[in-house]
Amino acid sequence: MNTKRIVGIFLLSLCTMCFVNCSDDDTPDDPADTITLNMLNEHNGKTYLGESKTYINEANNFVTSSNFISDVGNGAGVGADILPSLTNLTHEVAVTPGHIYQIFDKNTLIDFPSGNHAIQVEASYYQAYVVSKIVNSDMTIGAIVKYISVFPNNNGLPAYRYGIGSLHRIGETVELALPQNIEFFLKEHSAGKKGLNVTSANNKLRITLTKAPDIVNGPYGTFDLYIRSNNIFTVVEVYVE
Template sequence: MNTKKIIGISLLSLCITFFMSCSDDDTPNDPADTITLNMLNEHNGKTYLGESGTYINEANNFVTSSNFISDVGNGAGVGANILPSLTNLTHEVAVTPGHIYQIFDKNALIDFPSGNRAIQVEASYYQAYVVSKILNSDMTIGAIVKYIPIVPDNNELPAYKYNIGSLHYIGETVELALSQNIEFFLKEHSAGKKGLNVTSANNKLRITLTKAPDIVNGPYGTFDLYIRSNNVFTVVEVNVK
């Protein structure tokens, strides 16, 4: 092999290495559980995305009737590390190559009194990335989509339906240590929530019994306290006996 060929091959190798290095910096690797799907629209096979009930209609839009979908916008790939996008949820959105989408089970979402929406701890959602359109004779018949299931960070909240204790007499208190910037509310109960005082201070949530338990007029039974930290929420239980 002559010297010119050797130099040419070396330069080509350097270029390829440089290109791959730049690509790795700009585009996150696909996670190990990534699924690549040829999603045909409803006129050409109606392929569903996982268990989400999401498909592409004849107008080449993502459609989901039982869940919510959010167009997060341009992204580097399905493995992009982004928070759940819960502010622009819809049931139908355009399929755009290069965009990231998130699909949520509507039963795992709740709106707090402040108007902030949150997703339940331990609940998963799909993150999808549209690689390209699928064409047939210049007609769009679907899209190549990569997707993964994601469980959001719990923001140090306790597990869903965690029991923080029982209250039996006036003045008794149960406490729960939490991170800062939480929002909470006590769910209505058939036995009435009057008689329970909930406060938050110094990164602690306190529930105090201010009325004697009463099986007829309340408070009595198991009460659900909803707690939100940023865009994630949990429910903890307190018993009044």
């Protein structure tokens, strides 16, 4: 076998290996608004992730006091299309290369009577992906992190603080079309909740006035109705006048 043929076979094998390795990398393209951050831990600069006040501590864990963070687990990249993960919320979690994390403003989350967590419709959260550790002299001093701001799907819910309508007389009703399998509750009012009957049937929410408006003893004023669809919630307003 001559030298030229040996070199040719070697180059062909090299190209084949390169093609296979590149094809195995199924990481999706990063979204256009992706930010790549060299997050140094608290002893080497204490870099914060966006406006979340999340940083990496001495133990090389993500830490946040004013927010919640969720470790989603292994992921394909920062642009992975995944739902908000609200089942394992915490304030501190290990920084693991290859994992996706979601960071939520605690003021946008609530617990429903069923025990399910939900994030407010139209509220954003951070989705982050740990690319690798940052190592200096065999010491881990931080991590390379990519992150984006995400707005979840509204799941067919109306806008936050949407006004359903006004009730003036006993027996008067307002309705709101909604998706299936919702959960709802009427927030306690200064005038109490007596006087409003809330029911759900055939993908419609019905609010009926069962007591005459009373500016002193109620019902009177604006009532907040919380509605959840999967892991998204909204608040709609009903006016009793």
